[in-house]
Amino acid sequence: MKRHLDPTPALFPAILSIVLCFPAISCQETRRPFDICGEPVECGELRLEYPFWGLDRPAYCGHPGFQLICQSNVPLLNYESVNYRVLDTDTSTQTIIIARNDLQTTFCPQTLYNTSYNSTLFKGDNFNQQNVSLYYDCGATIPGMGLGINYRFTCTENGNQSDSYFYRTDLIASNVAGFFVQCENYINVPVNQSSANRLGLTGVATTDDLRSALTAGFQLEWTANNDECRRCIQSNGQCGSNSTSPDSFACYCASGNFSLTCNDANVGGGSSSKKSVATIVAVVGAIVAAIGIGIGIFVCRQRRKRIAIRELSPSHTETKAILTTVSNYQVNNQVNSGSSNFTSSIPSYPSSKTSNDFGKSSYFGAQVFSYEELEVATDNFNNSRELGDGGFGAVYYGKLIDGREVAVKRLYENNFKRVEQFMNEVEILTKLNHENLVKLYGCSSKHSKELLLVYEYIQNGTVADHLHGKLSTTTSTPISWPLRLNIAIETAEALAYLHKSDVIHRDVKTTNILLDKTFKVKVADFGLSRLFPNDATHVSTAPQGTPGYVDPEYYQCYQLTDKSDVYSFGVVLTELLSSLQAVDTSRHRLDINLANMAVVKIQNHLLGELVDKSVGFESDGMVKRMMTLVAELAFRCLQQEKDLRPTMKEVVEVLRGIQNDEMNAQKPEVVDIVVDGGGVLKDC
Numbered sequence: 001m002k003r004h005l006d007p008t009p010a011l012f013p014a015i016l017s018i019v020l021c022f023p024a025i026s027c028q029e030t031r032r033p034f035d036i037c038g039e040p041v042e043c044g045e046l047r048l049e050y051p052f053w054g055l056d057r058p059a060y061c062g063h064p065g066f067q068l069i070c071q072s073n074v075p076l077l078n079y080e081s082v083n084y085r086v087l088d089t090d091t092s093t094q095t096i097i098i099a100r101n102d103l104q105t106t107f108c109p110q111t112l113y114n115t116s117y118n119s120t121l122f123k124g125d126n127f128n129q130q131n132v133s134l135y136y137d138c139g140a141t142i143p144g145m146g147l148g149i150n151y152r153f154t155c156t157e158n159g160n161q162s163d164s165y166f167y168r169t170d171l172i173a174s175n176v177a178g179f180f181v182q183c184e185n186y187i188n189v190p191v192n193q194s195s196a197n198r199l200g201l202t203g204v205a206t207t208d209d210l211r212s213a214l215t216a217g218f219q220l221e222w223t224a225n226n227d228e229c230r231r232c233i234q235s236n237g238q239c240g241s242n243s244t245s246p247d248s249f250a251c252y253c254a255s256g257n258f259s260l261t262c263n264d265a266n267v268g269g270g271s272s273s274k275k276s277v278a279t280i281v282a283v284v285g286a287i288v289a290a291i292g293i294g295i296g297i298f299v300c301r302q303r304r305k306r307i308a309i310r311e312l313s314p315s316h317t318e319t320k321a322i323l324t325t326v327s328n329y330q331v332n333n334q335v336n337s338g339s340s341n342f343t344s345s346i347p348s349y350p351s352s353k354t355s356n357d358f359g360k361s362s363y364f365g366a367q368v369f370s371y372e373e374l375e376v377a378t379d380n381f382n383n384s385r386e387l388g389d390g391g392f393g394a395v396y397y398g399k400l401i402d403g404r405e406v407a408v409k410r411l412y413e414n415n416f417k418r419v420e421q422f423m424n425e426v427e428i429l430t431k432l433n434h435e436n437l438v439k440l441y442g443c444s445s446k447h448s449k450e451l452l453l454v455y456e457y458i459q460n461g462t463v464a465d466h467l468h469g470k471l472s473t474t475t476s477t478p479i480s481w482p483l484r485l486n487i488a489i490e491t492a493e494a495l496a497y498l499h500k501s502d503v504i505h506r507d508v509k510t511t512n513i514l515l516d517k518t519f520k521v522k523v524a525d526f527g528l529s530r531l532f533p534n535d536a537t538h539v540s541t542a543p544q545g546t547p548g549y550v551d552p553e554y555y556q557c558y559q560l561t562d563k564s565d566v567y568s569f570g571v572v573l574t575e576l577l578s579s580l581q582a583v584d585t586s587r588h589r590l591d592i593n594l595a596n597m598a599v600v601k602i603q604n605h606l607l608g609e610l611v612d613k614s615v616g617f618e619s620d621g622m623v624k625r626m627m628t629l630v631a632e633l634a635f636r637c638l639q640q641e642k643d644l645r646p647t648m649k650e651v652v653e654v655l656r657g658i659q660n661d662e663m664n665a666q667k668p669e670v671v672d673i674v675v676d677g678g679g680v681l682k683d684c
Contacts, residue, residue: 033252037061037238044073048089050239051224055412059547060555061238063224064246064583064592065121069389070412076101081470082113083389087217094226096122099217100189107134107210110384115189120585122220129218130196132210137184190218225249228260235261246547246583247592363423364430367442367454374398374444374452378408388462388511397457405457406441410450422451425526428503436494438514438524458522463487463572464510467579481615481623483519484576485630489655490521495569496648499562506560508568509549509582510575548582548593553642563642567595569651570637574598577631579612595638602635622661629658 040047041057053062055070068075068086075086083101090096102109191199195213199205229239232251240257242248253262377398378385385397393411400406411418422443429440444452465471466479479487491513498505507525514522545551549571551564571582574594582594591597601610607628608617616623633654639645646654 032254033058033060033240033257034238034254037240037252041068041070041075043068043070043075046075046086046089048075048086049091050229051222052089059241059246059545059550060250061240061252063121063241064547065118065585066222066224071394074101078389079118080113080116081111082115085217094222094224095219096222097217097219099215103189103214107207107214108136112136112185112187114187117220118585121224122222129190129192131188132191132196132199132213133186133188135183135186189214192216192218231261235263237262241547245593245596247585247589363443363446364427366426366430366440368445369442369452369454371444371448371450371452373401374408374454377401377406381408381410398454404441405459407455407457409453409455411452418451419446422446422453425453428526432498432501432503434494434497436490436521436523437497438522455524456522458514458516458524460515460517460519462511463513463515463521463575464581466515467510467575468581472579478579478612478614479519481620481627484615485626485655485659487513487515487519487521488573488576488630489652489659491523491572492569492648492652492655494521494523495565496652499565499648504560504562505565505568507545507549508565508572509546510572513572546582548595551642552640561642562648563645566637566645566648566651567642569648570634570645571595573630573634573637574610577611577627577634579614598631598634599638602631607631626658626661630655633658 036058037050037060039057040049041052041055042048043055048068050061051063051066052068052075053059053066054068059067066077068077070076076083077086077098078084084098085101085104087097087099100115102111102113191213195209195216198209199213225239228249228251232239232249235251235253237251237253237258240250240252242250249259251258251261255262375381377400378396379398381394381396387395387397387407389395393409396408396410398406398408411422423446426440426443429437438458439456441454441456443454444450461471462469472478491508495505495508503526505523505526508523512523512525514524516522545568549568551567554560554564554567571594574580575582578594578598580594583592584594585592587597590600598610601607610631611617611627615627617627618624633646633651637645637651
């Protein structure tokens with residue numbers, strides 16, 4: 001019998017090399033910031049580009065002051081504790097129309113805030129708009145003062161009604177303003193000119209006019225590197241920001257990222273476009289070659305199959321015997337097992353969803369709650385129970401039927417990316433058990449209409465709240481230095497435990513460090529965390545995290561390691577030392593990024609200009625010594641190159657030594673660290 005050779009083995013290496021090369025090219029292209037920053041933030045009917053970022057659009061594609069969250073298909077911006085609805089934008093004029101979110105359904109929000117916006121990011125005085133003043137708790141005895149009854153609205157709090165008034169300072173007689181000294185509170189809200197005109201017609205305006213004015217919003221012009229962005233776009237680039245100094249502009253181009261325009265890299269002209277053409281030609285050539293080889297293999301295999309069928313085809317009698325044997329086998333097997341043996345031979349894999357004796361389903365061992373029982377526990381997600389509001393979801397206080405107090409995180413969107421983060425957090429937290437990690441009680445089903453995570457309730461807020469947030473102004477004294485040091489130690493121990501368990505947190509920041517009533521640390525929010533293989537030096541992934549905390553080497557090289565958490569922890573240490581925010585655009589432009597500011601101050605022996613002196617830096621010698629040692633440790637954690645940073649295990653040992661005052665004399669001084677750890681990032 002003539003033997004026919006199969007060409008497949010000879011062609012397989014060629015096909016394999018093409019298949020492996022092509023995805024590599026594709027992945028390299030899709031991971032570039034140039035491509036990522038071309039995707040807008042999509043929320044409801046709006047598609048928002050630079051300077052806006054949030055959701056799946058990375059921080060480096062926007063400006064730090066323009067983070068968006070998407071709540072019920074409405075994009076929200078947060079300034080000075082107030083959420084503003086983004087109603088419309090115009091990138092050609094850099095204008096935005098926003099409205100107070102807390103005044104959309106009521107004139108009487110629980111907390112009264114004046115409308116304010118960062119004057120370094122926005123300018124609103126060049127638009128035709130005016131302020132409406134809303135006065136509260138003025139008392140029922142104050143007459144209408146010639147304003148008309150229609151200028152009065154009613155607030156109901158705790159079952160008690162109190163009358164209040166609103167008026168326009170420019171359109172309503174100014175001599176009535178003196179009467180409002182009897183009112184306990186008031187706020188100012190900008191409205192557009194047409195709304196202001198309607199409100200200023202005495203005796204004609206109604207509460208509906210007021211509601212329309214507040215929901216119509218007002219217009220601002222943003223000033224986020226407008227000229228630089230315009231030039232970048234004209235050079236076919238994408239606007240963004242620098243990771244190590246978020247307020248600095250960056251232009252992302254097909255050939256790399258540059259400080260001004262894509263032309264910076266192509267002054268002579270032509271080289272970038274030639275590279276692009278060469279890449280396209282190479283990719284098209286690879287595809288054509290793969291198609292040609294595939295067709296050749298298909299034709300050869302079909303020809304070989306036809307020859308084999310002719311040579312090996314059984315006679316009619318043999319065919320009948322084979323079919324009879326197969327039929328008898330299938331009948332007997334179905335009688336004995338109730339199913340085909342072919343089906344039973346298919347391997348089955350364990351599902352992440354299991355059931356226990358009580359009929360409660362679970363994911364990875366975490367209890368699955370129904371949406372309805374969590375809705376009851378949070379009083380239908382009542383706004384008064386909202387504990388916090390982040391980039392991925394709002395957190396609500398709740399009480400389960402069994403009496404447990406819980407914090408329920410309500411993710412903003414139920415899409416593939418959110419389900420992935422949702423299941424990632426559930427899987428990681430169910431595998432961990434540490435006294436300084438927040439405990440996950442359970443979650444909703446991933447098929448529920450909303451994705452919900454149920455944690456133990458930690459009642460004392462976040463470290464950020466106590467250092468520079470809402471609790472920093474309500475307490476009579478700042479948290480003491482010994483307490484801050486203990487917070488640093490417990491946080492470091494939690495992160496060291498994570499790294500030992502092959503988990504990288506990836507979003508270490510003071511808003512993710514919770515405190516219970518005894519100020520015990522509970523590290524939270526594992527939505528961005530990654531399982532880290534034992535035998536890997538790094539994980540290649542697009543940079544994610546919060547501006548001001550992201551490891552610059554991770555940002556530049558796309559290589560996530562446990563040292564990325566160490567860098568973020570260095571920023572947390574600096575916040576504990578200074579009580580300052582990680583990013584604050586109201587500071588001098590060189591000090592906007594706290595990590596950069598800290599490195600410069602420590603390097604130049606200007607620690608006194610960085611630390612919070614209210615905790616005893618100048619009055620207590622022991623406190624000053626400990627704060628100096630912690631500043632040196634923070635400096636080491638904030639080194640640009642990851643290899644110069646300590647491990648979290650080493651960080652714990654140093655902090656414990658500082659707390660016990662047992663640091664040995666061999667410990668390097670700041671000047672030695674500066675000499676060893678200076679410089680810029682090396683090549684990836």
